[in-house]
Amino acid sequence: MNHRLRCQCGAIRGYVALPAKTVRAICYCRDCQAFARYLERAGDILDEYGGTDIVATAPSHVRFEQGLDALACMSLLDTGILRWYASCCRTPFGNTPRDRKTHYVGLIHSCLAEQPLDASFGPARIRLYTKSARGSVSATPVSTVLAI
Numbered sequence: 001m002n003h004r005l006r007c008q009c010g011a012i013r014g015y016v017a018l019p020a021k022t023v024r025a026i027c028y029c030r031d032c033q034a035f036a037r038y039l040e041r042a043g044d045i046l047d048e049y050g051g052t053d054i055v056a057t058a059p060s061h062v063r064f065e066q067g068l069d070a071l072a073c074m075s076l077l078d079t080g081i082l083r084w085y086a087s088c089c090r091t092p093f094g095n096t097p098r099d100r101k102t103h104y105v106g107l108i109h110s111c112l113a114e115q116p117l118d119a120s121f122g123p124a125r126i127r128l129y130t131k132s133a134r135g136s137v138s139a140t141p142v143s144t145v146l147a148i
Contacts, residue, residue, distance in 0.1 A: 002016060054106040125140070
């Protein structure tokens with residue numbers, strides 16, 4: 001079974017082809033928080049500590065069926081990661097490295113909300129950049145990250 005993805009207004013639709021190797025994480029970095037504010041969707045994207053729920057996978061597992069013309073890209077820094085969102089309703093889709101040799105996409109939970117994330121991807125097992133959290137959040141031990 002695939003996991004559906006879509007923007008809030010439904011103009012962009014697609015899916016994550018399952019079973020795909022994925023890792024689910026909560027990222028508390030300042031850039032993820034700034035991206036949520038840039039989209040004027042912080043209340044929809046960030047948890048109470050400023051974290052963004054992200055499903056990391058290979059871009060080859062992501063398929064778009066409609067609306068690619070509404071997919072927009074921005075970067076907070078000239079050398080920063082590329083951040084993808086729906087220009088129609090400002091739903092965040094994900095992050096990709098600027099270097100095309102790195103095969104990675106971090107899908108943001110907002111575009112995956114049609115189905116329960118736990119059922120498709122399991123629980124978030126990693127907490128990243130916890131020093132930027134708005135409150136006390138325990139960092140994931142390195143041994144846990146290496147085991148995944």
